[in-house]
Amino acid sequence: MKQAKYDVVIIGAGLGGLTAGAVLVTAGFKVLVAEKVSFVGGRCGTLEYKGFHLPTGAIWLSEEVHGDLARAVGAEFNLRVIDPPYYFRIGGKDYPAPIAGIFRTMFGYASKDEGEIVRVMKAFKRGIAWQEPSMNMSVYDWLRQYTDNEAIAGIIRAFVAMDTGLNHFELPAGEFFKFVKETSFVKRGGFLAQGGGTLTQALAKVIRDKGSDIWTRCQATQIMVRDGVAVGVRVRKDDMEDIEVSATAIACNAGPKTAVELAGKENFGEGYMKDIAKIKAAPQMIIYVESEESLTDNKGMFMWPEARRVFCALDYTGICPEVSPPGKTLLEACSYLTNSEQPYDLKSEVELSIQDLKDNIPDFDKRAKILKIICYHNQYGLMRVWAGQPFDIKTPVENLYLACDSAAPHGWWGSSAAVRSGRLTAEEIARRFKPSVAKA
Numbered sequence: 001m002k003q004a005k006y007d008v009v010i011i012g013a014g015l016g017g018l019t020a021g022a023v024l025v026t027a028g029f030k031v032l033v034a035e036k037v038s039f040v041g042g043r044c045g046t047l048e049y050k051g052f053h054l055p056t057g058a059i060w061l062s063e064e065v066h067g068d069l070a071r072a073v074g075a076e077f078n079l080r081v082i083d084p085p086y087y088f089r090i091g092g093k094d095y096p097a098p099i100a101g102i103f104r105t106m107f108g109y110a111s112k113d114e115g116e117i118v119r120v121m122k123a124f125k126r127g128i129a130w131q132e133p134s135m136n137m138s139v140y141d142w143l144r145q146y147t148d149n150e151a152i153a154g155i156i157r158a159f160v161a162m163d164t165g166l167n168h169f170e171l172p173a174g175e176f177f178k179f180v181k182e183t184s185f186v187k188r189g190g191f192l193a194q195g196g197g198t199l200t201q202a203l204a205k206v207i208r209d210k211g212s213d214i215w216t217r218c219q220a221t222q223i224m225v226r227d228g229v230a231v232g233v234r235v236r237k238d239d240m241e242d243i244e245v246s247a248t249a250i251a252c253n254a255g256p257k258t259a260v261e262l263a264g265k266e267n268f269g270e271g272y273m274k275d276i277a278k279i280k281a282a283p284q285m286i287i288y289v290e291s292e293e294s295l296t297d298n299k300g301m302f303m304w305p306e307a308r309r310v311f312c313a314l315d316y317t318g319i320c321p322e323v324s325p326p327g328k329t330l331l332e333a334c335s336y337l338t339n340s341e342q343p344y345d346l347k348s349e350v351e352l353s354i355q356d357l358k359d360n361i362p363d364f365d366k367r368a369k370i371l372k373i374i375c376y377h378n379q380y381g382l383m384r385v386w387a388g389q390p391f392d393i394k395t396p397v398e399n400l401y402l403a404c405d406s407a408a409p410h411g412w413w414g415s416s417a418a419v420r421s422g423r424l425t426a427e428e429i430a431r432r433f434k435p436s437v438a439k440a
């Protein structure tokens with residue numbers, strides 16, 4: 001079998017894998033990123049469809065997390081910051097939500113009872129400044145201790161669904177508060193010219209420009225383990241050529257389940273396998289809608305906390321005209337499902353989402369056309385593992401790391417988790433090993 005040698009092999013060219021790769025090449029390591037499909041980016045990519053540039057997942061990114069990474073590795077990053085970050089539709093009216101004091105402001109639109117708002121905000125502040133609520137109760141149950149106002153619950157529900165793909169009755173309350181605390185430094189969010197793919201392509205360019213390699217259509221088929229230590233990866237390139245690549249460290253961007261499948265479950269131990277058995281992915285349905293004119297009154301992100309399924313409508317073209325062909329606009333409607341655990345009835349979930357679009361966009365049938373509907377779930381869910389159940393970047397197999405959205409500290413979700421995980425893994429590898437002059 002053909003042989004190759006790198007300092008580090010990364011399995012997967014999603015955001016977590018490319019983050020780890022870009023940080024490692026910047027530190028002088030020779031890296032191979034092996035990606036099984038023909039494009040880079042995974043759930044943070046962009047694909048062409050009928051003249052539109054459709055995101056494969058993440059669109060909303062931030063200056064503080066994604067921009068900071070790009071600056072650290074010299075990748076291009078020109079974020080179009082959205083201000084105000086959201087409009088919330090309550091009682092048929094769109095209210096702008098400022099980033100500072102967003103919950104206080106939104107609860108003020110949802111309730112006329114000042115005593116209720118003060119009670120909820122006090123509990124909120126206590127959860128942040130004093131003690132986080134339990135991981136054994138949901139955000140919804142936590143909130144119900146202070147109010148039964150469903151409009152306030154709807155606001156929290158929309159936030160939770162947006163960032164985790166979960167319902168508010170599924171996310172642990174403690175995890176929600178960790179998120180509020182951990183990511184309170186994020187103030188400037190927005191879109192890149194052609195979605196998340198603009199960032200992952202820029203990171204891939206850094207990796208290639210610094211002399212390392214990304215092989216697409218190249219599936220990892222085995223992680224080679226000797227005496228409990230990962231020593232390399234077998235890959236199949238272009239569906240025909242098998243190559244054995246040895247490396248000092250391996251980072252799996254394809255998630256903990258794939259890491260176990262590739263390295264063999266006998267190497268992981270009982271406790272780890274119990275955690276793997278508990279994995280549940282968080283789904284999200286996206287309806288891509290085309291029209292000739294914008295379907296929204298303002299530009300940006302519109303939260304619909306009172307709708308049945310659609311919690312957010314993104315006016316994508318309003319912020320990034322580049323994503324649509326001339327004379328067309330693209331709106332992305334994001335929906336949660338009744339339950340995040342299968343089985344779910346996708347047909348009725350789609351029907352409820354379409355009904356929401358009709359109720360919230362005047363003359364929807366005349367003005368708009370559904371371009372595509374995708375339910376992202378299982379390994380391609382919004383998150384591969386439910387928020388609140390993260391894995392460590394280190395696995396029981398020595399020198400085998402994870403670099404993906406399911407291996408970041410508590411409170412880190414979605415693409416920010418993928419970046420955090422990729423950076424932590426790369427920093428740990430750079431701390432433990434020296435770059436060699438290994439050549440493929």
Ligand SMILES: Cc1cc2nc3c(=O)[nH]c(=O)nc-3n(C[C@H](O)[C@H](O)[C@H](O)COP(=O)(O)OP(=O)(O)OC[C@H]3O[C@@H](n4cnc5c(N)ncnc54)[C@H](O)[C@@H]3O)c2cc1C
Pocket residue numbers: 011012013014015016017034035036037040041042043044056057058059060061218219220221253254258284286376379380381382383403404405406413414415416418
């Ligand atoms: C519809 C949707 C909307 C989202 N919106 C947002 C948003 O607006 N903001 C946000 O922050 N987050 C968002 N997210 C979440 C975010 O996209 C993900 O959390 C993040 O992109 C995950 O990155 P990752 O690198 O961990 O995994 P992935 O992107 O899944 O990358 C894993 C890669 O590994 C490859 N792979 C798998 N197996 C193998 C193998 N055997 N060999 C080689 N390669 C392999 C896959 O092909 C893939 O490219 C969204 C997600 C979805 C689905």
